[in-house]
Amino acid sequence: MHDALLPLSVFFASIFTSNILLTNYLGTCSFLSVxxxxxxxxxxxxxxxxxMATTTPLNWLVYEYLLLPFGLEYLRFIVFIIVIAAxxxxxxxxxxxxxxxxxxxxxxxxxxxxxxxxxxxxxxxMVIREYSFFTSFVFGLGSGIGWxxxxxxxxxxxxxxxxxxxxxxxxxxxxxLIIAGFMAMAFMGFSGMIAVS
Amino acid sequence: MAKNKVRKTFLEPLGKNNPVFVQIxxxxxxxxxxxxxxxxxxxxxxxxxxxxxxxxxxxxxRNHIPSRIRMMVETMVIATFVIIVDIxxxxxxxxxxxxxxxxxxxIITNCIVMGRVEAFALQNKPMLSLVDGxxxxxxxxxxxxxxxxxxxxxxxxxxWGYRILGSWxxxxxxxxxxxxxxxxxxxxxxxxxxxxMKEASHA
Amino acid sequence: xxxxxxxxxxxxxPLLFMFLITFFCILLTAGIHLATQDRANANELSFTRKxxxxxxxxxxxxxxxxxxxxxxxxxxxADGYFTTSGSDGKRFIIPLEGPGLWGTISIMVGFEEDxxxxxxxxxxxxNETPGLGARIExxxxxxxxxxxxPPFTLVEEGTATASNEVDAIxxxxxxxxxxxxxxxxxxxxxxxxxxxx
Numbered sequence: 272m273h274d275a276l277l278p279l280s281v282f283f284a285s286i287f288t289s290n291i292l293l294t295n296y297l298g299t300c301s302f303l304s305v306x307x308x309x310x311x312x313x314x315x316x317x318x319x320x321x322x323m324a325t326t327t328p329l330n331w332l333v334y335e336y337l338l339l340p341f342g343l344e345y346l347r348f349i350v351f352i353i354v355i356a357a358x359x360x361x362x363x364x365x366x367x368x369x370x371x372x373x374x375x376x377x378x379x380x381x382x383x384x385x386x387x388x389x390x391x392x393x394x395x396x397m398v399i400r401e402y403s404f405f406t407s408f409v410f411g412l413g414s415g416i417g418w419x420x421x422x423x424x425x426x427x428x429x430x431x432x433x434x435x436x437x438x439x440x441x442x443x444x445x446x447x448l449i450i451a452g453f454m455a456m457a458f459m460g461f462s463g464m465i466a467v468s
Numbered sequence: 469m470a471k472n473k474v475r476k477t478f479l480e481p482l483g484k485n486n487p488v489f490v491q492i493x494x495x496x497x498x499x500x501x502x503x504x505x506x507x508x509x510x511x512x513x514x515x516x517x518x519x520x521x522x523x524x525x526x527x528x529x530r531n532h533i534p535s536r537i538r539m540m541v542e543t544m545v546i547a548t549f550v551i552i553v554d555i556x557x558x559x560x561x562x563x564x565x566x567x568x569x570x571x572x573x574x575i576i577t578n579c580i581v582m583g584r585v586e587a588f589a590l591q592n593k594p595m596l597s598l599v600d601g602x603x604x605x606x607x608x609x610x611x612x613x614x615x616x617x618x619x620x621x622x623x624x625x626x627x628w629g630y631r632i633l634g635s636w637x638x639x640x641x642x643x644x645x646x647x648x649x650x651x652x653x654x655x656x657x658x659x660x661x662x663x664x665m666k667e668a669s670h671a
Numbered sequence: 672x673x674x675x676x677x678x679x680x681x682x683x684x685p686l687l688f689m690f691l692i693t694f695f696c697i698l699l700t701a702g703i704h705l706a707t708q709d710r711a712n713a714n715e716l717s718f719t720r721k722x723x724x725x726x727x728x729x730x731x732x733x734x735x736x737x738x739x740x741x742x743x744x745x746x747x748x749a750d751g752y753f754t755t756s757g758s759d760g761k762r763f764i765i766p767l768e769g770p771g772l773w774g775t776i777s778i779m780v781g782f783e784e785d786x787x788x789x790x791x792x793x794x795x796x797x798n799e800t801p802g803l804g805a806r807i808e809x810x811x812x813x814x815x816x817x818x819x820x821p822p823f824t825l826v827e828e829g830t831a832t833a834s835n836e837v838d839a840i841x842x843x844x845x846x847x848x849x850x851x852x853x854x855x856x857x858x859x860x861x862x863x864x865x866x867x868x
Contacts, residue, residue, distance in 0.1 A: 277770070280772075281773075284772065284773070288772075288845070289772070289773070289800055293646060294646045294800060295500055295646075295800075296495070296499040296500040296646065296649060297500075297574070299495050299499070300494070300495070300579045345551060345554070345555060345700065345704050346551070346697065346700065346701075347573075348547050348550055348551050348554070348573045348576055349544065349547040349548070349551065349696065349697075349700075352543055352547055352576060352577075353540075353543075356539075356540060356543065385539075387577065388574050388577035388578065390577075391573065391574060391576065391577050392570060392574050392577075395570035395573050395574070396570055398570075399569060399570055399774075399798055400773050400774035400798045401774060401775070402774075438658070439661075440657075440658050440661035440662045441654070441657070441658050441661075444654075444657060445654050445657045445658050445661070446654070448650045448651070448653050448654035448657070449650065449651060449654040451650045452647040452648075452649075452650030452651040452654065453647070455645075455646045455647040455650060456642075456647040459645065459646070459647070459842065532688070533688070534680075534684055534685035534688055536681075536685050537685045537688065537689050540689065541688070541689065541692055544692055544693060544696050545692070545696065547696070548696040548699055548700055551700045552699070552700065552703055555700070555703050555704050555707055555711075556703070556707065558707070558711050558714070559707035559708075559710040559711045559714065560707075560710070562711070562714040562715070562717075562718060567805075641841045641842060644803075644842075645803060645842050
């Protein structure tokens with residue numbers, strides 16, 4: 272009974288109650304700098320969803336069929352990052368060749384994503400929690416959406432903030448972090464939402 | 469002359485060019501564990517080790533790395549040192565290893581490590597790069613230890629696991645929860661920018 | 672002639688370099704891994720043994736040697752469970768697994784001879800949120816089960832009074848609930864494993 276529902280609860284949890292950014296602090300660097308503008312936030316957010324949803328199950332396959340059988344789990348850090356970097360590189364080249372508008376709106380963010388700790392983090396969590404293939408896909412997708420929601424919300428708030436007076440020392444990262452703190456608190460309120468018995 | 473350069477390289481990341489306050493780099497991997505002082509110490513030591521040695525290694529090779537694969541090589545070297553940290557932790561401090569979980573692996577994507585390598589190690593000599601890496605690691609360490617100090621003390625009334633505040637203290641649970649990390653870092657940035665940075669710009 | 676040279680410089684040399692670097696990195700990590708492998712495995716074994724000792728309420732010196740000594744002296748392994756005998760009667764320790772918020776929570780539960788009263792609970796593995804759900808590992812949480820009998824009810828942290836009340840973890844309601852469910856199943860599981868009921 273529980274096993275069938277795990278993907279569902281993981282999906283909702285990774286967006287709301289255990290948001291990859293607001294609860295697990297992953298991906299904060301680009302979050303802080305990119306969330307200044309809504310347009311770039313959208314682009315980066317969608318790119319993150321795409322990369323997370325694809326590289327997590329990909330890494331699952333690599334882990335399950337390449338690393339485990341040979342007892343090489345300790346190399347997963349290197350291997351995962353190579354997989355992510357290679358995948359992002361290939362995707363960027365493909366987008367650039369086949370769709371110029373898509374490249375302009377999405378492709379330029381891809382190199383930035385390789386060093387986004389959230390992408391690697393999600394794969395590492397997936398290994399620790401021993402998810403199945405499908406659950407790892409759901410986890411990647413959910414985490415990406417969670418990151419997307421967080422950055423969009425932050426961008427929206429920061430747009431409004433342009434007209435507000437902020438203490439000079441807090442300008443930029445300072446006030447963004449405080450807002451992030453409040454967002455994290457708000458998201459914690461979601462924890463009563465799902466009742467999976 | 470050379471000694472002055474070493475001194476300057478060492479002091480900059482500790483104050484003026486502090487990776488966390490000024491560049492807001494690398495918070496991801498460690499902020500999550502700043503709710504316990506002990507875990508933070510281990511993590512920051514890991515970052516220190518990785519940054520220093522990666523900078524040193526890359527600097528050794530800097531004239532031979534083909535520019536196309538520069539980032540891949542850097543990542544490979546950084547990942548290797550992180551894995552070493554992970555393996556050593558697993559073997560000698562298993563309880564700590566379990567508590568830190570995937571966050572050790574995330575040192576690889578920690579922007580500070582890559583940042584120093586790109587900004588410094590590629591253009592400077594190995595020994596100097598080692599110093600820069602060490603200093604950046606230290607600058608990172610004291611900020612995060614400060615955050616952890618506040619979070620653990622206010623959130624659990626203890627430090628390093630030892631009870632400090634008496635039973636009169638009601639735990640500020642928010643401190644050990646995720647929002648607490650964001651708030652404490654923000655306030656710390658505020659304080660530092662108001663005091664030290666202002667002095668620096670007047671000097 | 673120069674075309675060949677550029678070909679070498681642009682394509683071959685980077686490939687060679689990458690290969691060489693990768694080779695050395697993997698060699699270094701594999702070497703360190705092999706050098707510490709035995710120790711890591713010993714730690715793993717020690718960890719499980721420690722959980723059994725904690726669940727049984729046996730004191731020991733918290734070193735690998737101390738744990739081994741206490742374990743070998745006091746614990747007997749049976750089919751799927753452990754027993755200890757001493758001045759306080761015979762105790763049964765059973766392994767139990769169940770769903771947590773993120774993955775499986777795996778524990779050891781120790782019982783008095785009646786297979787109802789808890790002598791202790793120890794966490795073998797969990798993947799709950801660090802700083803929140805993961806606090807089920809902290810002694811104050813596991814210790815409160817000692818001497819109590821299921822079914823347990825959760826109350827707000829710090830307010831447990833009745834003998835079947837246990838403090839939940841503030842901010843980790845879901846994990847606390849999952850844990851309580853697991854604890855409540857323990858007695859039945861024990862009867863099943865030990866007596867085959």
